[in-house]
Amino acid sequence: MRRVRNPDIDDEQQETEDQTQENLRKKLFEQPGHLIRRLHQISTAIFLRESSKYDLTPLQYVALAMIDTFPGIDQRQLGRGAALDRQTTSTVVRRLEEKGLVVRQQKDRRTTALFVTGAGRALHQLMASRLGVVGETLLSPLTPEEQKTFFYIMTKMVTELNKLSRSPQGEVKVIPSEMRALPARRQRKRRRQTA
Secondary structure, eight states, X not given: OOOOOOTTSOHHHHHHHHHHHHHHIIIIITSHHHHHHHHHHHHHHHHHHHHGGGTOOHHHHHHHHHHHHSTTEEHHHHHHHHTOOHHHXXXXXXXHHHTTSXXXXXXXXXXXXXXXXXHHHHXXXXXXXXXXXXXXXXXXXXXXXXXXXXXXXXXXXXXXXXXXXXXXXXXXXXXXXXXXXXXXXXXXXXXXXXX
């Protein structure tokens, strides 16, 4: 950042002010958390630029992709797989439903299965094709070798630190298609019979 010289202070005061600015930069703006937050902001801005015609946020895209990949997934499993807390998962699903991209079907008294609509599947496929542009733009300052190193380091950090998250990412338990329509109690009984 370029400094403008203040004509009302002498050189010594200017040097002190410059040193204060430099210390602030080192204490705050060169911290890993700040840089990760800034990179997330940049990534989100790039994604939103690519999805602006479709009114879709990055979290909505992740949820849509997971629901399309795991038809019949419930909100708890969706949140676990996408590393989202309950409230965020509920809000994202409600918005996708309001847009006509997702429908809910009652599995049993306590569980609702989620499915994409035709429009949801079409939007997922369209956005999946646009994600390459998002990734290319985000990684464009790096050489191919730096990109590999960056991915390795990011993956290692996310994997090793996952349990420290408020919403750790977990595995999605896939339910065989012939059991998806069964109530949870009958699913457990059938699993015991086949084990």
